[in-house]
Amino acid sequence: MRRSVTLAVAAALAAACSSVYVASTASAAVACAPAWSASVAYVKDNVVSRGGNNYTAKWWTQGEDPVAKSGQWDVWINNGACGGAGTPSPTTTQSQSPTTPSTGPTTPSTGPTTPSTGPTTPSTGPTTPSTGPTTPLPVGGLPRHALIGYLHASFANGSGYLRMADVPAEWDIINLAFGEPTSATSGDIRFTLCPATECPGVETEAEFIAAIRAKRAAGRKVLLSIGGANGQVQLTTTAARDRFVSSVSAIIDRYGLDGVDIDFEGHSLSLNTGDTDFKNPTTPVIVNLISAIRSLKARYGAGFVLTMAPETFFVQLGYQYYGSGPWGGQDPRAGAYLPVIHALRNDLTVLHVQDYNSGSIMGLDNQYHSMGGADFHVAMTDMLLAGFPVAGNTANVFPALREDQVAFGAPSSVSAGNGYVAPTGVQQAVTCLVKGTGCGGYTPRSGANPDFRGLMTWSINWDRFYGWEFRNSHEPFLNALN
Numbered sequence: 350m351r352r353s354v355t356l357a358v359a360a361a362l363a364a365a366c367s368s369v370y371v372a373s374t375a376s377a378a379v380a381c382a383p384a385w386s387a388s389v390a391y392v393k394d395n396v397v398s399r400g401g402n403n404y405t406a407k408w409w410t411q412g413e414d415p416v417a418k419s420g421q422w423d424v425w426i427n428n429g430a431c432g433g434a435g436t437p438s439p440t441t442t443q444s445q446s447p448t449t450p451s452t453g454p455t456t457p458s459t460g461p462t463t464p465s466t467g468p469t470t471p472s473t474g475p476t477t478p479s480t481g482p483t484t485p486l487p488v489g490g491l492p493r494h495a496l497i498g499y500l501h502a503s504f505a506n507g508s509g510y511l512r513m514a515d516v517p518a519e520w521d522i523i524n525l526a527f528g529e530p531t532s533a534t535s536g537d538i539r540f541t542l543c544p545a546t547e548c549p550g551v552e553t554e555a556e557f558i559a560a561i562r563a564k565r566a567a568g569r570k571v572l573l574s575i576g577g578a579n580g581q582v583q584l585t586t587t588a589a590r591d592r593f594v595s596s597v598s599a600i601i602d603r604y605g606l607d608g609v610d611i612d613f614e615g616h617s618l619s620l621n622t623g624d625t626d627f628k629n630p631t632t633p634v635i636v637n638l639i640s641a642i643r644s645l646k647a648r649y650g651a652g653f654v655l656t657m658a659p660e661t662f663f664v665q666l667g668y669q670y671y672g673s674g675p676w677g678g679q680d681p682r683a684g685a686y687l688p689v690i691h692a693l694r695n696d697l698t699v700l701h702v703q704d705y706n707s708g709s710i711m712g713l714d715n716q717y718h719s720m721g722g723a724d725f726h727v728a729m730t731d732m733l734l735a736g737f738p739v740a741g742n743t744a745n746v747f748p749a750l751r752e753d754q755v756a757f758g759a760p761s762s763v764s765a766g767n768g769y770v771a772p773t774g775v776q777q778a779v780t781c782l783v784k785g786t787g788c789g790g791y792t793p794r795s796g797a798n799p800d801f802r803g804l805m806t807w808s809i810n811w812d813r814f815y816g817w818e819f820r821n822s823h824e825p826f827l828n829a830l831n
Contacts, residue, residue, distance in 0.1 A: 381431035387412045396428070403428040411591050486607055486652030491570065494827035495521040495802055496820065497656070497701060497756060498809040499574060502557075503527060503543055507764065508810035510548035513560035516809060517817070519824040522570045522656065522699070523809070524610045528600060529580035533616075536582070536589030538575055538596045540604075561605055570654050573600055574610040582617045584637035593637075594644045601649070608654030608698070609645065611638075611689075618663060618685040620672030627671065627739055627747065630688035639692045646696050656699045658758060658805065659686040661707040665732050667747065669711055671740035687739065687747055694750060701756040701805035704729055705768035713737060713794050720768035724791045726778035730757045734782070734795035752800035759804065761812040761819040772822035775804065783830055803827055 381398035391397065391406045397415060398404070404415035404425040415425040500516060501508065502525040516523055528540040545551050552560070561571050575597065576582050584590045597609060621632040630636055646653050667684025690700060704726050709717040712728030713735060719725060736749035759775055760766035770778075781788035785797035804823050806812060812819040 379432055385415055387414070398431055401430055403431045410595070485650040486654075491521055491698075491802070492828075493753075493800065493831050495699070495756070495804075496824050496827060497522040497524070497699065497803065497805040498761075498812065498819075499524045499526045499805075499807050501526055501543070501808060501810045503529075503541060505543055505548045506810075508808065508814040510543060510551055511810050511813055512550070512552045513557050513564070514552070516564070517820060518567065518569070519820050520569065520809060521803075522572065522654070523564065524572050524574040524612075524656070524658075525604075525606075526574050526808070527577040527580050527612070528573045528575040528597065529577070530582050533581040534583050534585050534589055536584050536586075536591070536593035536596070538582075538593060538600065540573060540600050558604055565605065565607065570607040571604075572608050572610045572654055572656060573597065573604075573606055574612050574658070576612040576614060576617060578614050580612075581615050582613055583634050584641060585633050587637065590637035590641045593641045594648075597641075597645060598648060601645075607652070608649070608656075609642075610656040610658060611642070612658040613638075613686075614660060616682070618689070619681040620685050620688075621681070622673050622677055624672055625675055625740075626745065627667070627684070627687040627691055628745075630692075635685070635688050638689055642689075642693055642696065653696075654698045655693065655696050656701065657686070657690065657697065658701055658703055659690075660703050661710050661729060663687075664690070664702050665710045665712075665729050667739050668713070668732065668737045669741065674740070684739065690750075691747065694748075694754070697750070697754050699756050699802050699805075700733065700750060700754055701758045701802075702729060702733070703758045703766075703807075705758065705760050705766040705807075707768065712791060714791060716791075718791070722770060722789070723774045723778040723781065724789050725768075726757050726759070726770070726775065727781050727788065727793060728791045730755060730778075730782055730801075731791070731793040731795050734793070734798050734801075749795065752798040753802050755798075756802040756805050759806055759819075761806040761808060762815040764814070765807050765811040772818065772826075775823065776826050779804070779826070779830070799830075 382396040382403050383398065385397035385399040385404070389411065391410050395406045396403055399415045404419060404427055407424050407426060410424045413424050415427070419425040419427040496519055498520050500511065500513070500523050502513070525540070528538045531537045531539060542554060542557055543551050564571055584593055600606070601609070618634060619632070620630070620635065624630055624632045642655065646655070663682060663684065663686035667687045670679050670683040671687070672683060672685065673679045673681045690697065705720055707720050709719045710729065712718050713732055714728070718728040733750050733755050734752060737747055739745050739747050760769045763769045777787055777789065779801070780786060782793060782798050783801050785793065804827065806819050
């Protein structure tokens with residue numbers, strides 16, 4: 350997503366070479382829990398012993414000594430004295446990682462070319478975790494067909510600022526744009542409300558938090574969207590991975606959010622030469638992102654909402670090209686989201702690819718499709734609902750996602766992004782995907798998909814600017830599909 354008027358992404362241990370660490374949880378026993386280890390990552394309610402006392406983690410932590418970090422504002426709660434010596438007992442679960450190369454075309458492809466025109470300075474803000482243990486997020490369902498939108502919360506542009514309390518109730522998922530890193534490789538994500546000098550009428554933080562609480566009480570989901578066109582996030586090291594988890598957790602806890610949206614664009618994700626199997630990735634930025642999301646999921650439980658908003662270049666282009674290819678020479682970003690989506694498919698709530706600001710992409714009919722009409726939406730979405738061989742290798746197929754995990758993204762207006770499609774065209778595409786009727790020049794290989802999740806748009810702000818065309822057209826249409 351982009352900020353400018355042109356445009357602004359149950360735990361599974363699927364195939365990826367990353368680890369999730371699980372320690373023993375709280376117990377009523379007075380015996381000492383396993384001894385704290387600086388090398389182990391702990392999540393909320395894990396119990397350790399240190400210096401003759403037991404300690405309970407309030408949130409995700411690694412390398413923070415319980416003796417030194419058990420004050421009122423710190424990560425550990427001192428449970429008091431315990432008897433008996435504890436021994437470290439982390440359990441490491443790691444997937445197998447054979448790396449059978451795939452074969453495919455070696456013609457270099459070109460990457461996304463739409464430049465960002467918005468502010469490039471990462472927002473700064475507090476990342477101190479909330480005090481006290483975090484209550485696991487409640488498990489609550491979305492409507493069968495959801496309306497999803499991005500809210501410009503940390504910046505202003507030509508569409509104007511919209512207070513959280515004024516976001517209409519029809520929006521089922523509200524993605525806060527954006528959490529951005531202090532630097533591309535720090536992993537330290539920051540989020541703060543737009544300053545009043547930039548956004549006249551911005552609410553106070555207390556009012557913002559209260560409005561989020563009210564949205565959630567009404568059954569809506571509010572997520573932190575991380576990245577965007579200006580927020581390059583490259584988790585090149587385990588230290589960056591761990592800082593990503595701790596800083597994102599702090600934001601979720603501070604604002605009372607339901608989860609995260611991964612909107613990594615530009616050069617955030619790319620594949621190292623030789624990393625050719627999406628089922629068993631080896632590139633650090635990929636492996637560390639998967640591990641980080643799993644840690645967040647482990648911390649917040651089954652109620653954690655995870656959405657992703659990749660561009661077509663990082664997903665559907667993988668049908669033709671994957672990374673730099675088996676012999677090098679291709680754009681290493683081609684299809685780079687596929688290993689992340691695959692590894693987290695059992696944790697994924699909704700994948701809504703940005704069907705805009707895109708070049709022509711080959712569909713499963715082996716024809717190129719261009720944005721701006723219903724066929725593009727149908728062809729791109731069908732690839733996720735039917736599955737496809739990666740880089741043309743029929744022995745290495747990206748499996749279909751569940752219908753309820755798939756939506757597609759469309760600009761809310763002509764000012765919001767390239768590839769705007771009028772409501773009738775968007776609804777033609779949805780009808781084709783859901784019912785298998787009214788299709789144009791592309792016939793879905795996946796057939797009818799009655800549980801197709803719905804529509805995402807950039808953005809709620811731009812939709813308001815244009816008189817709520819997207820909301821007013823598509824919310825009743827989606828409801829009528831039920």
